[in-house]
Amino acid sequence: MAKDNLRGNHITTNKQICRRSFLKKVTALLGGLTFMDWGLFSIKGALASVLGTNKGNNQEKLIFIAIDALHPKYFELDARGLPGGSEGNWLMPNIHAFLKKSLWYRNAKSYLPAATDMNHLNVLAGTSSAQSGIISVWAQPTGWDENGEAIVTRTSMSFARDDKGRPVDTLFHAWKRRWPESKTMLITGKEWVGEMFRGNGSDSSGIDILVTGPNHPDYLKPPLKESLADPHTDIDAACDPESTRLGLFGGSMNPNNVMTRLYTGQGSLLTWQMEHFANHFPHDSWIVDSTLEIFKRDKPDMAYILLAQCDDAGHAIGCAWDPSEFINVNPPYKPPEGCEKKPEYQLVSSRNKLLFKEAILDVIRDIDIQFGRLIAGLQRQGVLDKANVILLSDHSAVNHLYTEDFSSTDCVGLLESAGIIEKPGLLGKKEMYAFSVSSYGVLYWRKNKEKVSEAKAFLLAHRALNPQTGSKECPWWVLDRSDMKNGLEEVCLPGELYHTYYVDADKEQTVIWPDLIILAKNGWQIPVYNGQIPNVGIKAPTWSPPWRVYNGGHGSVDTLPIVAAVSIPAGKTGLHDRPIRIADLGVTAAALSGLKLKSTTIGSDLSKDLI
Numbered sequence: 001m002a003k004d005n006l007r008g009n010h011i012t013t014n015k016q017i018c019r020r021s022f023l024k025k026v027t028a029l030l031g032g033l034t035f036m037d038w039g040l041f042s043i044k045g046a047l048a049s050v051l052g053t054n055k056g057n058n059q060e061k062l063i064f065i066a067i068d069a070l071h072p073k074y075f076e077l078d079a080r081g082l083p084g085g086s087e088g089n090w091l092m093p094n095i096h097a098f099l100k101k102s103l104w105y106r107n108a109k110s111y112l113p114a115a116t117d118m119n120h121l122n123v124l125a126g127t128s129s130a131q132s133g134i135i136s137v138w139a140q141p142t143g144w145d146e147n148g149e150a151i152v153t154r155t156s157m158s159f160a161r162d163d164k165g166r167p168v169d170t171l172f173h174a175w176k177r178r179w180p181e182s183k184t185m186l187i188t189g190k191e192w193v194g195e196m197f198r199g200n201g202s203d204s205s206g207i208d209i210l211v212t213g214p215n216h217p218d219y220l221k222p223p224l225k226e227s228l229a230d231p232h233t234d235i236d237a238a239c240d241p242e243s244t245r246l247g248l249f250g251g252s253m254n255p256n257n258v259m260t261r262l263y264t265g266q267g268s269l270l271t272w273q274m275e276h277f278a279n280h281f282p283h284d285s286w287i288v289d290s291t292l293e294i295f296k297r298d299k300p301d302m303a304y305i306l307l308a309q310c311d312d313a314g315h316a317i318g319c320a321w322d323p324s325e326f327i328n329v330n331p332p333y334k335p336p337e338g339c340e341k342k343p344e345y346q347l348v349s350s351r352n353k354l355l356f357k358e359a360i361l362d363v364i365r366d367i368d369i370q371f372g373r374l375i376a377g378l379q380r381q382g383v384l385d386k387a388n389v390i391l392l393s394d395h396s397a398v399n400h401l402y403t404e405d406f407s408s409t410d411c412v413g414l415l416e417s418a419g420i421i422e423k424p425g426l427l428g429k430k431e432m433y434a435f436s437v438s439s440y441g442v443l444y445w446r447k448n449k450e451k452v453s454e455a456k457a458f459l460l461a462h463r464a465l466n467p468q469t470g471s472k473e474c475p476w477w478v479l480d481r482s483d484m485k486n487g488l489e490e491v492c493l494p495g496e497l498y499h500t501y502y503v504d505a506d507k508e509q510t511v512i513w514p515d516l517i518i519l520a521k522n523g524w525q526i527p528v529y530n531g532q533i534p535n536v537g538i539k540a541p542t543w544s545p546p547w548r549v550y551n552g553g554h555g556s557v558d559t560l561p562i563v564a565a566v567s568i569p570a571g572k573t574g575l576h577d578r579p580i581r582i583a584d585l586g587v588t589a590a591a592l593s594g595l596k597l598k599s600t601t602i603g604s605d606l607s608k609d610l611i
């Protein structure tokens with residue numbers, strides 16, 4: 001109680017100083033000006049300089065709202081998910097209401113790999129994987145044990161290091177250094193992202209209130225089960241089509257496709273898990289209710305709110321931001337008796353005809369409704385009156401190509417068949433370890449590193465039949481360490497995927513670094529090896545055969561586009577077409593809040609655009 005009172009006094013004092021010094025500076029500015037000067041003098045500039053120098057005492061709240069995997073192209077669609085959305089007819093009207101009050105960067109990108117853990121960290125630390133060392137999702141290989149097995153470690157701030165080997169500093173750390181009495185929070189629909197930020201507990205995370213589905217304060221209700229494609233907000237749930245899966249019947253069956261048949265598709269094990277284990281995959285509605293309750297009780301000043309439903313559904317039942325991808329289903333879908341026969345019920349993806357567009361759009365509509373509830377709730381509590389709010393996504397997502405030709409992207413199987421790596425058998429020591437999912441993979445050689453260049457050339461010469469176009473193509477880019485260092489035109493920036501500290505200074509003693517990185521093209525999916533299903537945070541046995549687990553996903557170049565909009569009190573609004581990166585948002589947030597990050601950042605400060 002005494003502490004609370006102290007904190008209250010502390011803030012009042014700050015506010016008083018703030019107002020006093022503000023008035024003093026304005027008086028000084030005005031006093032020094034003649035009327036003649038007004039013509040040459042920008043009032044906005046004067047205010048900016050006053051506000052800028054005043055940052056030290058001006059504790060505006062800082063709120064990040066991250067909608068995992070949301071593609072900004074959804075913002076162009078109308079209520080039916082078709083091109084040409086307009087005022088009163090948007091697929092995501094609540095997001096549009098927020099965009100109107102913000103500066104929206106339409107050409108924003110994350111960094112490769114375009115995946116979750118590293119990009120939430122990138123916005124909070126102003127980094128790419130080259131300044132954090134986090135390159136995988138959920139877990140990553142960090143070394144080799146005496147049996148030649150890869151040591152796979154949960155992704156964690158405990159081993160996140162910058163290019164100089166320093167622990168990665170986040171905005172949470174910086175915030176707590178500046179305002180030790182002020183509360184910070186992170187709430188996440190992806191529990192393992194929360195655990196990554198928590199670290200191993202030996203170093204402070206800077207996060208006072210860290211909330212995940214399984215680990216939350218008692219006053220919050222537990223998450224409830226809910227369908228992804230037919231959420232409670234879906235008004236035509238009884239009529240609209242459901243996507244399906246291959247299941248165990250139909251088509252050829254072999255050991256390599258059993259797992260795919262069981263796991264992939266709406267109604268499959270993956271969707272079932274996501275809908276059944278609500279604790280591990282809480283829907284956005286739970287994150288919103290919980291966030292509002294926490295704000296009411298604990299009044300945090302800095303918050304990172306991670307809404308995961310868009311990503312969960314993108315993996316399980318697909319994505320629908322590109323209307324040109326969808327074609328009429330054959331045979332046509334027959335809605336149940338008494339339902340309206342809407343033409344949009346007939347649309348399926350040309351990449352995977354099992355995916356109905358309408359099932360996907362219902363997810364996106366729900367995400368928008370929940371976002372609207374979040375903003376309205378925060379508004380009601382007065383939180384947004386004095387808050388810098390950053391809306392973002394960490395990457396986007398695409399539908400994966402459906403093919404029964406399993407060998408088309410089985411990079412490990414292809415290298416084994418060509419004799420470039422040995423087939424280790426069940427108990428044999430692996431000379432190469434593959435960690436892959438969705439549209440990217442990282443390959444580590446334990447020995448015989450001289451084979452890496454042969455492997456790269458072989459994989460680049462590989463051709464697979466694209467079932468969507470009917471032609472053969474190379475399904476991926478393959479980057480070796482020199483590509484990671486020097487960059488690859490149209491693919492990655494110089495150094496974006498190369499960690500100079502871990503590779504060159506530490507010599508991979510703490511964390512090993514990939515020898516090859518594979519980035520899929522055109523929606524191809526790279527199978528999961530060793531039972532790792534990163535984005536799902538669950539583990540199948542390591543002896544599981546490789547399989548393709550997702551209907552949609554991300555990781556490669558085509559999923560770099562992100563949502564990025566910044567709203568600050570009395571700040572500029574509108575559209576900005578300058579290309580920006582996710583690290584810029586973190587560096588900008590630091591500048592707006594007067595925070596200093598202690599590890600290497602690569603972002604640019606965009607605050608001049610805003611004031």
Ligand SMILES: [Zn+2]
Pocket residue numbers: 068069115116117311394395
């Ligand atoms: Zn993500």
